[in-house]
Amino acid sequence: MDQLQKLLMEIRPDIDLDSNRLVDDGYLDSFDIVTLVSEIIQEFGVDINVEDIVPENFNSVEAIYDLIERLK
């Protein structure tokens, strides 16, 4: 979790980590998501597919974490 938060802060220093509308409110755009996903793949060694890239999976730190856990 901490690792993930650190990653996010690197990509978007202005991000509100408590938000649960990260995508819907435009904090994370498609570029951030791609960057984030490639970082996650790198760091966590999981395989995230295109099908998984839907707003629901990226709207909050928890959701992203759940996604990673699910794919592990």
Added chain:
Amino acid sequence: MSFVSLRFFAFLGIGLGLYYTILKRFQWIWLLFLSYVFYSFGGITAMGYLLLTTLTTYISGMYLQKANDKIQSQKKDVNKVKKWKQQKKQFVFLTLLCNFGILFFLKYWQTVVNVLHYRTGILLPSLELVLPLGLSFYMFQSIGYVIDVYRGKYPAEKNILKYALFVSFFPQMVQGPISRFGDLKKELYQKHAFDFTSIEAGLRLMLWGYFKKLLIADRASVVVNTIFDGYTGYAGSVILFGVILYYIQLYCDFSGGIDITRGVARLFGVHLIENFKRPIFSTSLQDYWRRWHMSLGAWMKDYVFYPLSLSKPFLKLGSFVRKHIKGKAGQVLPVSMATFVVYFLIGIWHGANFKYIVFGLWNGILITLSILLTPFFIKIKKKLNIEDKNPIYHGFMVLRTFLIVLIGRYMTRAKNVTAMWQMLKLTVTSFSLKALTSKTLMTLGIEKKDYLVILCGTLLLLLVEFLEEKEIDVSAKSKKLPVIVQVVGMFLFIGAIVVLGVYKDDYIASEFIYKQF
């Protein structure tokens, strides 16, 4: 059938009348019938292409569903799953090849013929292909559907007639938006009881659309064509004027058309997705592309950008770069390359021309730069103590974005790269504001009255969009006005559309044949 014709209004009237009354129980079938009637005005060949796409993507969807079901039921058997997955891939590939093949063939055959003839002297038959109405829109829509079924996002549609309606729903046949099956299916197939709210919303959208298209865009287009066709004869200021008008024209024409489309759909109780979200108020180029032709942008994001940037080669490239270069660049490179491909595709989609490579580069480079420089900007902002919500800073961002988009507009509208370059050069080197006199304006194909209509129309448009941007519900506000004011306002608005719009080219300022008196 044009959206601006008595025939269309008769079609719409009859269509709606039966839709909410005697055909209440068969609404979606009636919609399908209407759609095919509408489409039949485009000719029999066009109908053939539509049926071809409908059939291939329908079959593909069914097959993919079968494969998905098999994979689900035979989860344990790794080999079988692998085999099915393999087959799915092949099948999608085949469907895409077939449909994109049609699209490319119809759109670019002539270009291929021309280029080949010019470069090698080989002369292929020109075939005189006519682009079927709405080709790329229904193509994108059904390809999106196939990919979604492939990804297992939703089950395939079993009823071929229902599926055919999704592909051919007539309001979107003219210029989109590109809807997703997931969004549209319940809108199309569910029952719609007659509801004044829908009628009001539909009529409002249509009125606003006609206003933008007939009053502003169709007038501006005359001037835009004159300036872009004969750009060598104009000073930089006139060219810039032409580009700004083009910006206005393009937005009013496209978003106006979409408003009409959405309005018509709404009359039938069908909500279509928005395609524009006041792009004039964008604060960055990325923001602009999120507000402009949103359905194409989203389509590109889901079906090109993500798959491409998350594909194995791109990811590998990313990690390779990251090993050798420190910092952000490693992260950004795959993204920016994918971005470039997307804008190149968007450009190519408009027409086969070298200038779209420039257009793709322009957008790709600027967006890459902005990603790279984001930390830097954030630092500066902190130092200067500027908040994002500061109105002056916000205004600056909007203006800057407007200018960047404007430069991009040189690329999309100029005939070719040379013309684009010349025009940009003229704008900078011989600007000469003095050349932009009322006398020059009168030689551009429209009269003083028309400029006035464009000006007033654009100001009204800006005002309304500004209020909407501030999240003020303009229509709700207007509905609180005294009834008599509303009637007069509506009368004037409709009257303006009819007199200044519909009749625009219908009046020959009496060329009295006999002048010798």
Added chain:
Amino acid sequence: MKHEKKEISSQLWCMLFIISSLLVVGCILLLNVVVDPMGVFGDQFLNWFSYDFTNNPRVAKITYLDKHFDEYDSYIIGCSSTSSYPTEELNKYFGANFYNMIMYGADMLDVENECRYILAQDDVKNIIVNIYFSNASFYDRESDPITLNMHAKVEGSSLLKFYRKYLLLNPQYAVAKLKALQKDTYLTQPFDVFNVKTGAYDKKVRDAEPIGNMEEYLEVYPVFASYPKASYTMPKIDETVASIKRIKEMCDAKNVNVVFVVAPVYKESIQYFAKPDIDAFFTEIAKVTPFWDFSSSSISEDARYFYDETHFRNAVGKMAIAKMFHDDSVYYPEDFGYYVTLENIAEHLQNYYFDASQIKEYTVKLPVLMYHHLAEEVQTADTISPRRFREHMETIEQAGYTPITLQDLYDYVEIGKELPPKSVLITFDDGYESNYKLAFPVLKEFNFPAVIFAIGSSIGHQEFYKDTHYRMTPHFSYEEAKEMEETGLVSIQSHTYDMHQWAPFESGETIRETVLALSGESEEEIIQALRKDARIYREEASKNLEKEMTALSFPHGDFDTLSHVILKEEGIKATFTSIEGSNTLIKGLPQSLLGLKRYHMREEVTAERLKEYLEK
């Protein structure tokens, strides 16, 4: 206290929408019906058919005639040159009531349809069909559906569609008509070029323009100096002649007299067409019906007989009608007009083109001399001594010049009666007693005719200006005028009745020194003033001189189009200015009597100067 107002319901909004839409459509319908810019609905409210005719002659004329068919029994139909056969002349010769059905750009199918519609009326006596070369070039042409289409009734197409089109007509047409209404004047304007009563173009302005020598004409109408080059074929001979045949059969079946006329064409326009085409066209027509051919003649040689490159003047139309009735009391050139039959067509086509070397003189130069007051003591520029006056008369006689009468002038232009080889016209302005006392005896002595333009209100005023106590040069009386008239030498004509006022002696508010409108005066007021002045003088002249005045010299020499138009309508045939120069009279062209120039005969004009004037 502020109440949050409630939004109206969607249902009400939709109602309001329907109401507003209906209002918009209703306004358009109402505007189109009330203003009726094409005269489709009978132009009930503005009743301005000359505007409607101009917008769409085909439709508006039918609407007009539907209400007025009882006033006419004969019709002349064809493209724009048809207008130049004056209906009043046609009425005179045919003993009928003609309506001119000109439609610009008409092809023979239009003519045929129109003909069929007219023949459905009772008591049609005559149909004249005007044929132009271009009829063989175009047939059943695609034309503008709003301004150049036929009435659905005439064409036999859907009336519903027809009325729907004009009900939903672009409201800008109606607005343009209303705007034009503000700008409407008595004179013809580009937006109302028709005379509703006759159906023809209203040529009052064009027919009031002075025409003289060719150089001046080419300056005003440069198109004739560098005539546009073109060449046309005649691919539609068969269709056109088939139409002509059907027209002939229709008329014969109804026992209606039908005449086919090929219009006069300007010489360079004839060259647009190849001779074999013309031969074929005419031969085919001749197989169907005999016809009058006025296309090529000495008239075609002279641009002054044409309004513009394609339209001959009404004066020429008058000649053509006279020729058809062999009326020798009207001038027309011998070679003008040929009645073509199947028997003589071969011969006619052989000599089709006019041989320019065979042209007979049909113009003459005429110097006009302008005198005012005669007195021993020459105090003003306009005064001349009796001694000098006599010297002038002697010079005229010695130089072999013959002073002519006003009637000689008219006869030359109107019936082509030749003038003496060296003619001159002597005129006096104002009507001073000195003309009677000093000039008249000399004229008698030389037996020289002359014209005196007298100011009506001054006649018989010996001492004072009108009823004031201001002294002025004496003017002759009606008795003296009559005495002069009765010798047959002097013709008293108009210098206006009272539009040559002397401002310092006048006390009224409107002081008219010329025939021009005063500053700020409306068109209507000046027209009324001109007509009133003419009427009073007409009454005075008929009472005191038992004559009608047909010539006028403009006070101070000032004139404009409006005054010319009104004076013509009030019976003035010849007008005289104070511009110095010689004149060219043209046979058959009454416009050559307008705006005649005159030499100022001052005391300084010596015998030599006079001779120069005469020979210029």
